[in-house]
Amino acid sequence: MNQTLSAALMIVGATFMLLAAVGIVRMPDLFTRMQTTTKAATLGIGCMLTSAAIYFGTLQVAARALAVIVLVFLTAPVAAHMIARAAYFIGVPLWKGTIRDDLQGQYDLRTRVLEGTGALKFSPPSTEERDKSGPNAK
Amino acid sequence: MTFEGLGLLSWTVILVTTMLSVGAVLAFTRLVRGPSLPDRVVALDLIATLLMGIIAAYSVAAGQPVFLDVAIVLALIAFLGTVAFARYLEKGTLR
Numbered sequence: 001m002n003q004t005l006s007a008a009l010m011i012v013g014a015t016f017m018l019l020a021a022v023g024i025v026r027m028p029d030l031f032t033r034m035q036t037t038t039k040a041a042t043l044g045i046g047c048m049l050t051s052a053a054i055y056f057g058t059l060q061v062a063a064r065a066l067a068v069i070v071l072v073f074l075t076a077p078v079a080a081h082m083i084a085r086a087a088y089f090i091g092v093p094l095w096k097g098t099i100r101d102d103l104q105g106q107y108d109l110r111t112r113v114l115e116g117t118g119a120l121k122f123s124p125p126s127t128e129e130r131d132k133s134g135p136n137a138k
Numbered sequence: 139m140t141f142e143g144l145g146l147l148s149w150t151v152i153l154v155t156t157m158l159s160v161g162a163v164l165a166f167t168r169l170v171r172g173p174s175l176p177d178r179v180v181a182l183d184l185i186a187t188l189l190m191g192i193i194a195a196y197s198v199a200a201g202q203p204v205f206l207d208v209a210i211v212l213a214l215i216a217f218l219g220t221v222a223f224a225r226y227l228e229k230g231t232l233r
Contacts (some may be wrong), residue, residue: 007150010195014154017191021161024168024184033168034180041187046193048154052206055147061203068190068209075217081181082224087176089228 006055013047016040029095030087038080045072151199155192162188179223186216 021088023036046069053065162185170179190209199204 001178003145003147006198007147010154010198014157014191014195017188018157018161020184021164024181025164030174030176030180033177037180037184037187041184043189045190045194048191049202049206049209052194052198052203055198056203058203061206064203064210065208068206068213070215071210071213072187072190073214076187079217079220079224080180082221083176083179083183083227086224086227087174092174092176092178 002054002057009051009054013044013051016044016047020044027099030092031084032095034080038076042072042076045069084125091095121129148199151195152208154195158188158192158195162192175227179220179227183216183220186212186219 017040020037020040023040025035027036049065049069053062056062056091088103165181165184169178169185171180172181189223190212191204193209193212197203
């Protein structure tokens, strides 16, 4: 029973990861490739480690597998976000069939500060303010 | 792979390892072809994840849960590498 469940989970996970690999070849631009690989590969690795935990069936292995799963589920979105942000700033082209780009014109590409919405307007403090509140304040 | 006879799980492990290896080859083509550097970084990240899957399958095949520790280390290093590449991309290019 355990073996059957473990085998099924392993095949499901490997299928997800294979689909992620197909996606990274077939998708037209960086951002679609990234959403394919990050989500599908994360789910796939989760399934495969769960399968290993079920196969061994002890608490130590389950804890270890859980540690890997939590680690991957926490780090994969962060890494994908950082890569996507860097790629958008250095001007990686979007797919030509892209309908809307919500960030267009919202980012100041030089200072990399969100603009246009007015929510996060950044104005550097003037020199007088800095003298008043800075470390050299009298 | 130390199985007595070829049971259900050993066939599964063979099948899974083959699928993940094919996936790694596909990701490697993107690593070679990738038009921009972020494409290559994403391909490297995917290859590391596929390798973690292969390690999980192999630890089941070998009956050695110790190999899962390797997966932990690999996950950490892959994340650090990706973040380092992202920082490098973001800081290193002026436009």
